[in-house]
Amino acid sequence: MGNMKLTLKIWRQNGPKAKGELNTYPVNDVSEDMSFLEMLDVLNDDLVRKGEEPIAFDHDCREGICGSCSLFINGEAHGPGRMITTCQLHMRKFKDGDTIHVEPWRAEAFPVIKDLAVDRGAFDRIQAAGGFVSVNTSGNLVDGNAVPIPKADADTAFDAATCIGCGACVATCTNSSAMLFVAAKVSQFALLPQGKPEAKRRVLAMVEQMDKEGFGNCSNTGACEVECPKGISLEHIARMNREYLAASVTKE
Amino acid sequence: MALTGLFLCIFLIAHLAGNLQLLDMSPGGQLKFNAYAKFMTTFPLVKAVSYLLYASILFHAFDGLLLAMQNRKARPIKYAYEKANASSKWFSRQMALLGTLVLVFIVIHMKQFWYEMHWGPLGMDADGNKDLYTLVAFSFTQLWYVVLYVIMMGVLAFHLMHGFASAFQSLGLNHPRYMPIIKNVGVFFAVIVPIFFALIPVWMFINA
Structure with missing residues (x-):
């Protein structure tokens, strides 16, 4: 099982009124069997251990039925792949060394609450x-x-x-x-x-x-x-x- | 947008059918075209439809502008990285830009011929009709006009490529059995009509 090293460019924004920006995070030891959300869990675990603020993102059922998970991944809603939510997106869709952009849904009607979480x-x-x-x-x-x-x-x-x-x-x-x-x-x-x-x-x-x-x-x-x-x-x-x-x- | 758009599509067919007469560059063709131009600018029913046409162009343009501004406002912060081509065609997303270019072309085109026909100093032909034909033939001896017309017909082609089928969808006319036909007719229309329009200046330039 090959473990991947990835570079994530993730939108960070402290609150609805705050100014946000794309921050870069290296992630190592990503298994291709992880879902995209599990990969973010690993990153957040790492951030918490380092005493940094974890990345806020929406998720709930993690089986593609609740509609909670969002994320605009590498220029596409729910990332590459069709007929899937983000929790159904697996890291095998990416290659070792990839840079992945992660942004919140962008719409006036969907204001950002924090980081990647938007108000729907x-x-x-x-x-x-x-x-x-x-x-x-x-x-x-x-x-x-x-x-x-x-x-x-x-x-x-x-x-x-x-x-x-x-x-x-x-x-x-x-x-x-x-x-x-x-x-x-x-x-x-x-x-x-x-x-x-x-x-x-x-x-x-x-x-x-x-x-x-x-x-x-x-x-x-x-x-x-x-x-x-x-x-x-x-x-x-x-x-x-x-x-x-x-x-x-x-x-x- | 849909109703005016489809009306403008019908206009394109009529406009093309009439102007294909320009391909006949004999003296007889000149007289026939000038007589046709006189009919189109004086016959009451045609005049009435032409006012509807002007209104449709203006409504289509202003409504399009309004919708485009609302759409822009609906996404104040753009994506830093977007693979828009993965899910839609570029010309379907650039209808406002393509439409603006078509509008600019219509203004140039109407100043060049429509304005001159109505209020410009045009000579008379042997039958005593305003000699629009000579103005058209002279215009298309200039290479840059020909190039402009050909490029603009390309722009129109992409506008129609999305617009035709889109109008049916907006009116709710989508059915699994008929939508593929509508889409194919739309693509055929979007390719054939601008090609024939572009043929006129090219033909007149070559045969001048």
Whole structure:
């Protein structure tokens, strides 16, 4: 098992208002079987032992499902490799002697909290604006499976629902647009009968909140689709555009 | 952006179809082109559409500028290291720059021919129509004009290469079955139309 020596250039920033900069850290003894986050753990362990401030970065489940881990690694959201989050990125993707740039997601709507950790609360506020169905839970709840739904619709809705809200779409978009995220959240309901009653209100409210948060506009470069760890398709953005246009024209 | 963009695409077809008459450089072709130019500047329906066209160009330009400024504001701190080409094409990210160049070209182009046709001192041809043909033919004896037109058609090609299919996506017209067709038609349109436009000055320069 070959151990690698790497040079990391990592964004350090003390707080939201502080001025940040790229600092250089050499890391030795990196196993190719480590995940990128485990490699950062090793570096942080080293920094703590030396009495230095460890690098702040977001992580939680470390199995590619929570959407916590972010990181813009070597110029790409979640680093090289497709359909993966940073915790699923292994060090075997890099070579001994490599220099790796690590930066936080860059967007006005995702302010840096500290170092590599950014505040993705904007996504929560977009969800709160309409990313739900209002179900009566007072005892006369209809079983979801009792409502017939075409298989193709159910599958497409589920494809949209796999969005983990990590923000890679925003990070990789040249315009810092959140359209793929919002489109996934709109689509997962728009396709299902349970989502229909609130469909118009939902898409209008979520898009309004998205614009309020300061995300950029979608210019259809398609970068989000490529970098999305869950492979959310641009077709969902088109669906949201259809929903939005129809809702704008027919709203009371 | 999408609606005005697609309208401008339709205009390009009409504009190209009319101007391909310039390839006929015989005296008869000159008279035919001048008669066509008179029709295009005086027939009421064409005039009405032309005002819609001017409005579309202005709206497309100003809306594009506004969106580009919002997009710039959405990322105040740029990445120090970015591999943007790994996930998208350069021309899809540079639509504002390409569009600005096309707009500059439109201004030059309209001053050169449109303005002269309407208010410039043009001579008359044998049929008594304004002799726009001679102005065009003279302009394209100058090499730098020809080079400018050819380069600008290249810029237009890249703008259309992304713009055509992008307009459909923005309007929500994306379907697994039809999107590949739309994309292919877009690329075909983006290549063929500028090539034929560029052919006109090159042809007139060579045959002058």
